[in-house]
Amino acid sequence: MTQSDPIADMLTRIRNANTAKHDEVDIPASKMKIAIADILVKEGYVQKYDLVDDGAFKTIHMTLKYGADKNEKIINGIKKISKPGLRIYAGKDELPKVLGGLGTAIISTNQGVITDKEARKLGVGGEVLAFIW
Numbered sequence: 001m002t003q004s005d006p007i008a009d010m011l012t013r014i015r016n017a018n019t020a021k022h023d024e025v026d027i028p029a030s031k032m033k034i035a036i037a038d039i040l041v042k043e044g045y046v047q048k049y050d051l052v053d054d055g056a057f058k059t060i061h062m063t064l065k066y067g068a069d070k071n072e073k074i075i076n077g078i079k080k081i082s083k084p085g086l087r088i089y090a091g092k093d094e095l096p097k098v099l100g101g102l103g104t105a106i107i108s109t110n111q112g113v114i115t116d117k118e119a120r121k122l123g124v125g126g127e128v129l130a131f132i133w
Contacts, residue, residue, distance in 0.1 A: 007032060008080045011130055014040075014062070015078050021070045029058035035113035036106060036129070037062060043104050043115065045075050045132055081105075081128045091125040103133030 003009055010027050017025035027033060029051060037060055040046040049062040065074045082088040090096060095116050096105050105116035109126035119126065 005080070005084050006030060007036070007129060008083070010036065011078050011080050014046075014064070014075070018064055018073060018075050018078075021066070023064060025062050025064065026052075027060040027062060029060045032108075032113065033060060039104070039106055039113065039115055040132070043132075045104075075132065077103075077131070077133050079131045081130055088128045089126065090128050092119070092123050093125075095119055095125060096128060096131070098131045099133050103131055106130045106132070 006028070010033050013025050013027050027037075034051070037046070037049045040062075041048060045065065047063040047065040049060050052059045052061050066072060067074065090107070095107065097116065098105050106129045107114055107116055107119045107126045108129050109119055109122075109124045111119075111122055111124055113129070114122070
């Protein structure tokens with residue numbers, strides 16, 4: 001089955017697993033998805049991830065993070081912004097702030113896939129991939 005938007009599929013798998021209070025979720029791997037997983041771990045939304053290679057396919061095995069009990073979710077919302085039918089770009093001066101700076105925007109730049117805070121620090125813009133809060 002061909003996917004038209006694999007990043008949206010990744011975010012939906014994370015959102016569904018988080019809503020169902022699963023501890024782990026498996027996602028088909030790509031370089032872009034691994035970069036996004038790195039950001040999710042670095043920003044503290046996900047506990048960890050492992051890259052599993054079964055010979056034919058690589059899979060990201062992600063361990064989700066919760067509060068003191070599973071009713072406290074660390075990921076309250078995750079949303080895909082740029083879609084295949086409508087790409088959303090932001091220059092260095094108009095980078096979005098998620099919930100006034102409490103959330104994180106994931107931006108694809110010529111420096112790689114980075115957060116909105118790093119993009120402001122580097123002074124670069126790019127394609128706004130997703131918001132997470």
